[in-house]
Amino acid sequence: MGISLKKVNVKMYVLEKAPAKINLSLDVLFKRPDHYHEVEMVMTTVDLADRIELVEIKEDQIIIESENRFVPNDERNLAYRAASLIKHKLKINQGVKISIEKNIPVAAGLAGGSSDAAATLRGLNRLWSLALTTEELAELGAKIGSDVSFCVYNSTALAKGRGECITELPAPPSCWVVLAKPQMGVSTQHIYQKLMLEKINHPNTTAMVEAIKQGDYKQMCQNIGNVLESVTLGIHPEVNQIKRLMEQSGADAVLMSGSGPTVFSMVKQESKAYRIYNSLRGFCNEVYVVRMLGYHQALD
Numbered sequence: 107m108g109i110s111l112k113k114v115n116v117k118m119y120v121l122e123k124a125p126a127k128i129n130l131s132l133d134v135l136f137k138r139p140d141h142y143h144e145v146e147m148v149m150t151t152v153d154l155a156d157r158i159e160l161v162e163i164k165e166d167q168i169i170i171e172s173e174n175r176f177v178p179n180d181e182r183n184l185a186y187r188a189a190s191l192i193k194h195k196l197k198i199n200q201g202v203k204i205s206i207e208k209n210i211p212v213a214a215g216l217a218g219g220s221s222d223a224a225a226t227l228r229g230l231n232r233l234w235s236l237a238l239t240t241e242e243l244a245e246l247g248a249k250i251g252s253d254v255s256f257c258v259y260n261s262t263a264l265a266k267g268r269g270e271c272i273t274e275l276p277a278p279p280s281c282w283v284v285l286a287k288p289q290m291g292v293s294t295q296h297i298y299q300k301l302m303l304e305k306i307n308h309p310n311t312t313a314m315v316e317a318i319k320q321g322d323y324k325q326m327c328q329n330i331g332n333v334l335e336s337v338t339l340g341i342h343p344e345v346n347q348i349k350r351l352m353e354q355s356g357a358d359a360v361l362m363s364g365s366g367p368t369v370f371s372m373v374k375q376e377s378k379a380y381r382i383y384n385s386l387r388g389f390c391n392e393v394y395v396v397r398m399l400g401y402h403q404a405l406d
């Protein structure tokens with residue numbers, strides 16, 4: 107009888123889902139000496155996701171495959187940086203091919219690149235059986251970008267510091283989310299630079315956290331706010347037009363995500379979500395109707 111050469115209990119590849127994030131609340135407290143801004147953000151995930159496949163390869167190198175022309179396929183890719191970081195940190199002489207199915211719009215305020223990096227950290231932890239904790243992965247993630255730690259948790263959280271100090275929250279009350287991304291991309295650095303700290307109208311972060319803890323959808327809608335919104339709106343008036351269209355079509359709440367330019371609206375009923383979707387067709391090419399997620403969802 108022949109002996110099977112198939113490795114038992116050793117994963118040759120893993121799949122990870124990398125969902126987009128939205129900022130339900132984004133406040134900036136002050137500018138720090140390191141030129142980052144001290145923030146208080148309430149973030150969650152929506153069911154619009156990239157898919158990351160990690161496959162072991164014989165050569166000790168990192169290969170990125172992505173068919174999206176806006177996504178670099180070299181060391182500038184945040185997923186590449188995540189793999190490189192974990193390899194150096196843990197002295198791993200093993201190669202990996204990272205295939206990215208890109209569904210999240212790029213440079214949109216939805217943390218697509220950060221989520222790919224975080225999914226790569228989670229996935230390599232499984233592929234190479236590293237047994238790193240979520241906290242350890244989030245700490246590594248912070249070295250890649252301010253949003254990566256949140257994306258490692260992949261749930262709902264209050265984020266402080268420059269975004270890397272994470273306190274997990276329960277998933278928000280479930281609802282539909284309509285996302286609309288205008289044509290242009292936005293530079294996060296540029297938007298933070300243009301923010302006038304003395305003119306900020308601060309959102310009530312505590313009320314947002316409480317609304318989520320209580321599962322109070324109405325209070326959640328009433329307390330959304332993003333101090334970067336007026337900055338991006340000032341540069342790109344079309345973002346404001348999208349906001350108005352969503353409001354006129356019956357959204358329960360409308361806000362720009364992160365530094366923009368994507369605008370999202372929340373509604374309880376699916377029919378209302380499609381009414382908003384239809385009102386934006388012809389005005390905006392990239393419009394998505396998705397569910398709010400807010401909790402970690404494994405792919406395999």
Ligand SMILES: C[C@@](CO)(OP(=O)(O)O)[C@H](O)COP(=O)(O)OP(=O)(O)OC[C@H]1O[C@@H](n2ccc(N)nc2=O)[C@H](O)[C@@H]1O
Pocket residue numbers: 129132141142143144145147214215216217220250251252253254267268269294295298363364365366
């Ligand atoms: C605004 C937010 C809100 O979630 O998201 P996006 O709009 O990018 O999705 C984040 O704060 C973005 O996080 P991320 O995109 O990871 O930023 P990083 O790469 O760390 O930083 C890009 C640049 O933004 C500025 N920056 C970022 C974070 C922060 N707390 N203060 C800052 O001033 C810095 O100028 C930095 O050089």
Ligand SMILES: Nc1ncnc2c1ncn2[C@@H]1O[C@H](COP(=O)(O)OP(=O)(O)O)[C@@H](O)[C@H]1O
Pocket residue numbers: 176177178182183184185206211212213214215216217218219220222223292294364366
């Ligand atoms: N895996 C990736 N997916 C998307 N963008 C990436 C990725 N890796 C690097 N980038 C670069 O990061 C920049 C910001 O992209 P993204 O994370 O989509 O936006 P945002 O920070 O607005 O949420 C883009 O200009 C892109 O060139």
